[in-house]
Amino acid sequence: MRRQLPILIVFVSGVFMIIQYFIPHESFEFIYEYAMDWIIIIGIFAMLLGLWSLTRVSVSKVQTKAPGWGFSVMTLIGLATMLFLGIYKGNKSIAEGTLFMDIFWNIYTPIQATMFALLAFYIASAAYRAFRARTVMSTILLVTALVIMLRLIPLGPLSGINQTLASWILTVPNMAAKRAIWIGIGLGATATCLKIIFGIERAYMGKD
Amino acid sequence: METIGIWIAALLTLGIFSFLYKDNPFYKFCESLFVGISAGYWFVTTFWQVFMPKLADNLVAGRFYYMIGAIFGVLMLLRLFPKIGWLSRWSLALVVGTTAGLYFTRYLVSNGMVQVQNTIIPLYVKGNLSQTIGNLVIVIGTFSGLIYFFFSKEHKGAFGGLAKLGIWILMLSFGASFGYTVMSRMSLLIGRMDYLLGTWLGLIH
Amino acid sequence: MRYKNLRSSLVLTFFLFFLILPLSQILAQDDTLPPPPPTEVKAGDTPNDNGHSITITWKLSGDDGAGKKNVVAYEILRSESPTGEFVVRGMVPAGNNTYQDRGAKEKEDKNYFPPHKDFYYKVRAKTLNSYSESGVAGPAVAYGQWFHIGKLPVFVGTLAFTIMVLAFISLARKGKEFYVRPLAGIDAVDDAIGRATEMGRPILYILGLGSAADIATIASFTILNRIAKKTAEHKTKIIVPCNDPIVMSVAQETVKAGYLDAGRPDMYKEENIFYLTSMQFAYVAAVNGIMLREKTATNFYLGKFYAESLILAETGSVAGSIQISGTDELAQIPFFVAATDFTLIGEELYAASAYLGREPLLLGALKAQDLAKAIVMLSLALGALAASFHFGFFLKLFTVQM
């Protein structure tokens, strides 16, 4: 029961999903749609596990007065505030204009946008560190990145040539490389799916 | 209220940017607040936008087969009780098995068939040199790129040469994508600077 | 559901324009003469579908693209009897000669399309101010199919690939050994763990933003299992902050299993595999903090990654960690290649579990992947040659109808 049944569930549900791809008939479509909804519902229940884990880790930091435990208090306050504001008035709690949404727009959104904007700095520092002409490979990386970036720099008549070269790189060799990677990923992922369905890859199930 | 909102947003923006100099209490404050608020926001919105319409409403409408999903959901929660925690594996098995089957055909078609289909192009296009060269580069590039991904053969000799060509073309593509992305990342920063200098400080309009 | 209603109301609005227009008679030109009607109208079950649709085809009106060239659109009308009232079901722009009359499969849906029922169709050619109707076609009946003919190439591919994988796995089971070439990213794993042990600092393992339903994440679980085993042997702490509650649950099981494999279940600490938040940048903000505060010696980023890839990799580099990355997310590979020490590119991520465990069965599957790759490459080469000589048959082998 503990080991075999899960393996059987994986096998049956996996094989069913493969078969239903080939069968347009509505009876299979219905089962498929239910199965997808069940997966979503499982995910929703699992949210409680997430909340439990986050709360437990934060609370234990506060209890043990671990370094930086004050910040865990902040996390707990943020979490509790949002949960309370988002539930107490029923589904009207998350309408525009509520305190819940004010917090979303004035605290959540700016922090998120700023985290995202950090990438402008990091892309520069990564370029500085990585693009050195050490080997043939890193030289290719360096040169193509430069060609593409130079398309925004006025170079007089050279701009025309650079423009053509940049769009050629983006549409031709870039496409070839992407296809090779895509096909590789396709083979790797499909093989992994089969290994899962046939129970060969089962590390994700853990052990007793 | 709006002014307070702008000030809060601006200070939090600075708090995150301060991380660039080094880790500091200001950043830690923003970070821990962000984690708590985002987790709460995510839970609440999923509850109202997914849980209610997907499960509660369907059960109320008497669609009993949604009960099956709910049962598997409850099994998942049994993880919290070590003695019967192993029951959560059934739900896990359903999730993993279903998606493995789903993705199998999806990857086979979109990453396999379609890519091969798109790469079956004529190597010689009459009277069009640039397209002939382009097609040649695409076919040879894809071919040698795949050689690089061979695991069970040593990269030696002609085979190794092709594999090397393959990784070079991959690097070409990586360099190009990297260079291409710089612009959109800078736009993100410009947007934040507009907020700080314009909306907050009113230096520009 | 709401979307469907929106669409039908849009159709209705548009339809009204065409009704109002003839009344307004804006341009009193020869447009008032009806165009030649569409001919050879045929209606029949739509192939390869769930049984709630009928396909109608016709021959274009003589004034569509030829003659007076004033046909604008075709309307498709349906009735339950040849002499009954015909209702407009849809419209297509001029130049088109097929229409799929489809509806919902749920009986309670307003737009339900009953299968196994006789329907009759007419097609109407419309100009600005007039129209003409074809004769009645039908009866036609909609019914569902049990196999999608257009997906036959996929079916063959599925069977062939499955047989290959199973065959090589059974060869491996019989004891056949397969060679795999060295991969730099994999060889670095042991050193990276060793380094963390020497420095007495923890290892950070990030499974990315994927859910337990992403194949890349599942592949990453297997790698996590092997790495957890090694860290248990080295008595090094491993931290796994997660972005999804199910992923966290699985990661806990996986790491625990790794510690069991190493014979050190006592060292397993569940609180090191924890959930933070499911929101992308909040998660990243927290992981950034962990890297700098825990001073992780080695960071693994294996799984699904999006824009945060570079934020993680640069912060890790500031912290001086050795970084090993791998993802199948094409747009992020360049940033990992540039900013981390070793990167598993695309398929290498999937191969990594076989490499790390050196399990014969997994290596067998890898060999099957290579064989499939060889077949793909052969098809590419032959296909390109065939296309060069305008030989279209080959392309059809890979053409999938949806």
Next chain:
Amino acid sequence: MTFYERLMQLDRRWIYLAIAIAVIIPVLLPFKVPVYITPEVRSVYNFVENTQPGEIIFLAIDYDPNAMAELHPMAKSIMRQAFSKNIKLIISALSQNGPGMAEQLISQISKEYNKKNGVDYVYLGYKPYFGIVILAMGQNYRIPFPTDYYGTPLDSLPMMDGVRNYDDVKGIIDIGGGNITEYWINYANGRYKAKVALGVTGVMTADYYPFLQSGQVFGILGGLKGASEYERLTKREGEATEGMSIQTVAHLVVIAFILIGNIGFFMSKKKK
């Protein structure tokens, strides 16, 4: 550590500082960076320039507010250029969330040039099913749009007198942020042989170049860069020029650091 070795291991905070300055300074002190004008942008400009006063150009504003940053400057420049030369415009907005935004833009620019609705320009607005709308306008604008955006029948607008379809306009400029653009090429150009030029977002640009080579479109403005070139040509620099200047400076900074790193690398290797 030698000077060159130090070049190789700059503290990354210097890089962060440089990027921050590169982004802030151009915002505070706007300045112009020279721009190279590509032929595909120039041909759109020349097309409008060579249109006679009183003739009509069809301008399709087919994007949502989320593509405004890149595409609004294009629409602005083209409208300003046309109005300043007394060229008339027929404007449509076939993207679902775009019509309100387009209306704002039109009323703003028409006020600048004192242009009258119905006399100097006509705003048709939005109708669903852009494919059918584009096709039907090839027959007569009145089929999909019996009235303009404001509810006035097209026949009572002086400018529309005798103006039936694409044959009566000099050409079509479609500024689009999605797949509507394809329909302009396939229907307006393919079926009705109208002259079509495009303004598209940066991401879309590479995909539409083949249509330029095949002659199906006579010009393309690609992304912020295309927009800034156009602003430069019409000698009215605005948001695109400013945005592009910041981008140019930021890119220069990134390139400069790459070069510094490589100089350090080569020179320190030479010494050994």
